[in-house]
Amino acid sequence: MADYIFRYKLEKKTDSVFRDPLLEMIRAQLESILNVVIPVEGQREVKLDGFKLLRDRRTIHKIFPQEQETSDFFEERPLQ
């Protein structure tokens, strides 16, 4: 007997933060991933809030659309 099929609908992406669609594609994917995983370096949790493109290391792009009140909480913290 065949399994029940679990189907999910795709919609047109409408919630862009950046105008550049290729940049937005990377931002959206990082945002989605960071809602499911916690990145670590060695044993330490790393809180990410932005990224740079390898071809342009001077420009930082924010991952999350919210306005943060401070930025100093993005320091690394040890894992328990």
Place this chain on the structure above:
Amino acid sequence: MNSFQDIRNASLYEPRIELIKKQLESLLSMVDLEKDGEVVEVDGFRLKNLKDWLSPSACDPTEIFGYAGSRCNCNCIFCCNKGNPPSLALGNLRRPPGEEFEEMKTRLDYFFPKAESCLFPSLGDIYEVIIHPHFLEVLRLLREKSSKVFRITTNGEYLTPEIISQLERLKPVYLYLSLNSVSPSRRTMLMKSKNPQVAIESLPLLKEAGIPYALVIVPWPVDSLCEMLDDLSNTVAYADHNDAHLVEVNLPGYSTYFSQEELFDLDEVWVKVISIVRILRNSTACPIVVMPSMYEENLGKGRKNLPGIIGLVKNSPAARAGLKKGDQILKVGSIVVSSRPQARDLLSVLQHSEIGEASLTVEREGQPIELSVNLEDFCYPYSRETDHHLGVIFRGTGLRLSYLESLRGVIDSCNAKHVLFLSSALVKPAFEQLLTESHLFGNLRIDIGVPQNSFLGGNIFMGDLLVVQDFIDFIREYLKGNGERPDLIVIPSSPFSLGGWGRDITGRVYLDIEREVGVPVELLECSTIFD
């Protein structure tokens, strides 16, 4: 073709599906997919190998038969599902019953109680399961795979002698029977019941079939408070007469989506209900619990979290050993008991052990009394399979002392000195008591805050129903009003514990709180307080 699943529900229980959806949508905004040189228009995706989507689970039978509860044959005037906000991730898919049955059968194929794994859940609100045309068939298939108790919530409209006889063959079964009123006219008025006699007359039939049940009452203040309280007394007496396992009184509440206007004074109604319940506890043998139980405990000024007995299941080992309402448990065997969760844990161990006899020491009228409990001495409505604490009923779960040790661990791991701990109006008094009596936090500043349930609104004030935005709003106000910023915010994990992925009931991840407020946020692992 099957219906699409609800993606918001998936974001709660299995957010990797939401991740796939967002990645696909993101990619498809940039490229077209091809097959044989032609562009393929893609509008959905499906899970490939279901065995890849197994997740750890206690394999409670509800995880299978709960999918039968997508409809209801009553229309209760107090139905909490009517007050659900549209953005809740626990919505209900409306599909043909045959399709629901297909999903339940597939879920059963991937239901592995011994391995403690099954397909990730996608349950929404559960209405009435017994009206589903395939319900009993699902239970029969389920019984082949699980010997666990089927705990079924029902409005009783279909509890005919035939259905009860079928359920009897599937034991162990325990029912939460929402009778609400023993009066046919009041039950009809409250629940739009079409045949109130069926539910009312089911109580002696359940007893005859040996199926224990909790009789559930939502005292809703319609007409007059007096009528409501009289009806409550009559309904409890009827439950007592028919050997209900216990009576569960669910104090009424509503969200702003249920009514934007105040329907009643919550404290007035709740206090009056509790006053009547306290009188009824003296005149009935059947235990009566009031939920949320911490509200009743907070009405008193005495110590919280004590292992006081508020009722005993009839014919249970504890009742037959001579324990009484009002007793305070001092010792289980030779172990001194200091809190309610500890007493519950120890009694639960006894309940599931093979030993035949145990000693309990209680305080009664200021004197310690030691009683011998014969664990083999019981009959209906008590049973080893469906009970938990030898028949002792407490005023709710209580707060575990171990939470304080965990809190200290979280604080130390973040090297914090000033902590904002977010609690709820119900839990705060007990938590403050534990904190004051603890020696673990001497050199630390711990502020306790109580966010409002603005998302649900109405008169809801439950910590486990808070959402990410409620926490953000509270913390922002707190930061505005305090000169010093805390260096850590700790939130109990229970509002984010449904799927194990740190999501609130709208599917939003708790990590958004620290992203928005700029102060590190840690969750304190703790269980949901259901009572």
